[in-house]
Amino acid sequence: MNVLKFGGSSVANATTIENVIEIIKEQSREKALFVVVSAMGGITDLLLKAGEEASTNNENYKNTLAEIEKRHLDTVKALIPVINQSAIISKVKAQLNTLESLCEGVYLLSELSDKTAAVIASFGEMLSSYIITEAAKVKELDITFKDSREVIVKTDSTKIAIDYKETNTKILSFHKENTHRICLFPGFVAKTQDGEPTTLGRGGSDFTAAILAAAIDAEQLQIWTDVSGMYTANPKLVKQAKPVSHISYQEAMELSHFGAKVIYPPTIHPVLDKDIPIVIKNTFKPLDKGTAITRKVDQRQKPVTGITHIDNIAIISLEGSGMVGIPGFSKRLFEALFLDNINVILITQASSEHSICLAIESVDAEKAKSILDRTFEFEISKKKLNPVKIENEVAIVALVGDNMYHHQGLSGKMFSTLGKNNVNIRAIAQGASEKNISVVIEEKDIKKALNILHERFFEVKTKQLNLFITGVGNVGSKLLSQLEQQNKYLKEKLRLKIRVVGLSNSRKMAFDEKGIDLNSWEKFLVDGEPANAEQFFKTAQEMNLRNSIFVDNTANPDIAKIYKHYLAESMAVVTCNKIACADEYTNYEELQSLSRKFSASFLYETNVGAGLPIIDTLNNLIASGDNVHKIQAVLSGSLNFVFNNYKKGVTFHEIVKQAQQEGYTEPDPKIDLSGIDVARKILILARESGKIMELEDIENDSFLPQDCLDTTTVEDFLNSVKEHENHFGKILEDAEQKQCRLKYVAQYEDGNAKVGLQHIPVDHPFYNLEGSDNIVLFYTDRYPKQPLIVKGAGAGADVTASGIFADIIRIGKK
Structure with a gap:
């Protein structure tokens, strides 16, 4: 026999309920079934809202109740043929009238007790389970309804404490008497030993199913939800997250405790002792494999099974010399929180015992501070302890995996991965079993932290x-x-x-x-x-x-x-x-x-x-222990293009315009022709060589007339260049008479740097530098006479873009 549980999203409306009935029908062909259902999606929240509104004399509770009624009656009308609707609608309305009377009483008394709130919340499961049972009968399934409050007994209405002896007796008694192939139970609801109605708290429907499965020694407990199992991370935040096919009970408890909403921790305990497998399945993709949860898992290579998180957390910090070496301090601390029903999620304490840090739900933060300030009032007044500090808007992220203790350096990988992406770690906790490493981070960093950790531990190839x-x-x-x-x-x-x-x-x-x-x-x-x-x-x-x-x-x-x-x-x-x-x-x-x-x-x-690897080459020389003595270079592809193409029959203005149009110059070509661009480049190389130098320290022997340098717009500059053609023609003529080429050269030597136009003779390495190419000569300890040469295309949009692209890839490969 199997036990199946369907969550709120699985029974949210008539369409999803029909899917659920089809799944139950298929499975009942092979095995008898106990089926547990939650309230229709969102109904529990509406019920609690109605109760809260009524308790504050807000008449909007009537509108909320009307919305609840409409959703249930619409569902009945969509699932049940008209000829069968009358009796079912009457019973649903009767339950809704009882709910309305309860809320009216709350409104008149302006009080909502825990007991009354539990009764109000239970209507969601009672209504959905009745409607689904009747809809399944219409489909001719051999099904009966059983009120969970008749078989599940709690020892206390305020705690999730089950009287398993009485509960198991009642369940087994019913099981023996039941003659139907399928029995459907409302989840979440129960009664106390005194017969008072109560609930099983958050995740109560899962817990109901687990209690039933353990009592009858079911072959399998299936949790049907809206995702295809437990994932390596929250798929809503990490798109690359994937379902995990098989995990252990211990891993499931760790993951569920730290925020994996697919299953809740109490669910696992009743079935763990009986070794009953749990399977997480997707109602909307029933053919998906899902996740199997068992005691043992086959050996796997990945050390981390999943990454999970809890948000809406606050850190409570207590520190001071009054804690050091004082027996019973921790007892007083935790007992004070326990007595006020405040759950501690994470604990970390310095080895010096000078401080202790607790993570709790943020809604409890102010209450916890008040309790602890009162508990340690004497120590705080004597300055032995500092007043309790609260840090809000933090979250817990945890790596979980049975196989983690086999692998060294996981903590280091986790911390370095977070650190590289500026995710600050506020606190750290790791169990002795090494199956969980938890860190507290700022809440705003949750998505980034989950993604980078998932990338590090599950997507190492990309x-x-x-x-x-x-x-x-x-x-x-x-x-x-x-x-x-x-x-x-x-x-x-x-x-x-x-x-x-x-x-x-x-x-x-x-x-x-x-x-x-x-x-x-x-x-x-x-x-x-x-x-x-x-x-x-x-x-x-x-x-x-x-x-x-x-x-x-x-x-x-x-x-x-x-x-x-x-x-x-x-x-x-x-x-x-x-x-x-x-x-x-x-x-x-x-x-x-x-x-x-x-x-x-x-x-x-x-x-x-x-695109030339000039800086990279220089950095590698220095990193390997070499010393740079001299750098000679043609560093402006645009100027090299200009002077390689400037010849008789062509004006200097025409060549500059061509260089601008072909993308060799900056948008303002004066930046290139003034030499400031080359000066900046040799300055950068000097600094990369270890020299502290400013731009004004570089001697710039400009070949431009002062009129050109004084222009303020690109158009004015180009016009000025045209007007001074004779000046540029004279420069070209002087070079040709000396059988030299014109090159704009940058030089760094003995701590000094200069840039300027030079006549380059035929035997110089710069003489045959064609087009827009650049060339750099590095004279170092290792290259004293024959320099290390870097040469190639040094200008143009395509080349520059490829250089940027290369830097991006360099970062990606780190």
Whole structure:
């Protein structure tokens, strides 16, 4: 014989009840059944609401009762043929009239006792079980109804304490007398030894089913709900969560205690001693395998079975020297809470005995503080203890698994994974059995914590990155195109899932936590809200997604100022914007320090050589113990393009315009031609080499006339370039007469740096540098005469975008 229990979502309306009847019908063909049902979904809350409203003389309780009546009568009319409805509706209305009389009494007395509240709450199960029984009879099932209050006996109306001797006797007596294939019981309800109506508390219908199963030695207890078993994490918060096919009783108790709502802890105890398997099944997908819960589980590889959490928690902290070495202190503490019926969920105490921390439900926090302040009033008055502290808006997250004690370093992996994503741990608890590691975190971090831990312990082959991208011009649009193009490759080869969840240009910004469709990002952005760099950061902060990366494809100084806020939130920063790293040294060092402190990558390879690994090469040299003595470089792909293409028959203005149109220059080409861009690049390399240097320390020998430098708009600058063609022609003529090429060279040597246009002779390594290529020569201890050379394309939207892409992948592979 099997016992089946159907929850509120399974019997929420006529359609779902028909599904339940079909499941019962199919299963009854093989075995006789005891079936337990909850109240229709949401009805218990409405019943309690009606009682509370009546107790406060709020006449809205009548509307609430009317809603309850409508739902039940509508269900009867949908399930029962008209010819059979009259008697059933009469009985339902009779129960509803009794409920109304109870609520009217509560209204007149302005009082709602625990006993009365229990009676009011019980109407949900009594109504649903009667309606479902009658609907099953219409389907010609061999079914009878049995009131659970006639067989389940509690020792006390205020506690979940079952008189198992009397209860089991009554159940077995009924079982022997029952001649029907199916017997249906209302869940949740019971009576005391004195015959008073009462309930079994939260999860009471599960408990009813477990008591019945244990009493009759059922072959199996099935819990039918709206999910396909117990999951590796809450599937509403972790989309990648998967059902667990088989877990142990111990794991189920740990998971259910820490918030897994599929099953409640008391359910497991009655069946555990009898070794009766529990199976969690999905009413809406009955063919799904579900989760089997037994004493032993076959050997499995993963150490962690599931990740669960409890929200709406508060931390109660008590500390002071008056606790140290004092026998009986903990007894006084826990006894005081016990006497006021406050449940302690988690406990942690420092080895010095100087402090103790308790996690309780947040609704009990103020009450607990008052009790403990009163209990330890003397110690607090003598300054031996500090007044009790409350920290609200926290939650508990727990790793659970029978196999955890076989694996070393799980705690370290858990803590480091949370730390890398700026999830602060407020308290830690671990049982000696090592089957549960629990941490207290801020409530706002629940979703992120669950996802990163699930990714760490269940999705090790795939890592999800969430990008917030600002700047979708030449470089930004190319980056989005590359991300879309490489999406499949990244998943299959690198096990990276990259989602763009935020986009911004100078006018609009838009967000989508599920990921923006990169085939239609332009339209998505057009429909966004007005752009604001500060608000963009705040939204990214509020979304609080794991593995977040801020990508800056602009040259905007205001955006560069916000990097520190992202890093302080443990969000990585990838940028081609040179302004931050070329800012005052104190700001540069602050960003480096924040990156280290909050384990947030700060990558800017494209600041110097677009897609070339110049900074990476330099960092590797220094990290391996080499010393840099001299750097010579052509670091501007745009200037190299300009001077490689400037020749007789073509004006300097025409070449600059071409470089601008082909995306080799910044939007304002004066930034490139003035040499400030190259100066910033050599400054960054000097700083990466370990030199403390400011931008003004770099000698800049500009080839532009002062008139060009004094312009304030792009149009004025280009017009000024056109007016000074003779000046540029003279520069070209001087180089040709010396049989040299013009290259804008940056040099760092002996702590000094300079940039400027130079005549490069035919035997120089820079002479044959073509197109928009860059080249860097590193002279070091290991490369004193023949330098280490990095050479390649150093400008262009595609190349720069690929460099940013490479930095993103570098973060993903960490």
